Amino acid sequence: MPFVHIRVTDxxxxxxxxxxxxxxxxxxxxxxxxxxxxxxxVVIDEVATDNWGVAGLPVSRRQPE
Structure with missing residues (x-):
């Protein structure tokens, strides 16, 4: 019984x-x-960009690339 958990920003x-x-x-x-x-x-969780970090910063504070 597979269980897959996908997390994406909201x-x-x-x-x-x-x-x-x-x-x-x-x-x-x-x-x-x-x-x-x-x-x-399959479960999809949406995470607020304030709660998702990359390169030492919350995604909400990063400049768009």
Whole structure:
């Protein structure tokens, strides 16, 4: 029974994109590990950019690249 936990920042992720992540992850586990989709769980957590850091700064404080 696979359990996949995906974390993304809470900006610009649509419901459709989340549905695609869930479907794609489920399909990948079926293709690679022969896991049954009905027994595969995918959870998506959205993290505020104040709570997600990279290169020593919260994402909310970094300059866009």
């Amino acid at each position: 900006t610009d992720v649509t419901s459709e994109q989340k549905a695609q992540l869930i479907a794609g992850t489920t399909q990948l586990l079926q293709d690679v590990l022969d896991k049954a989709p009905e027994k595969t769980f």
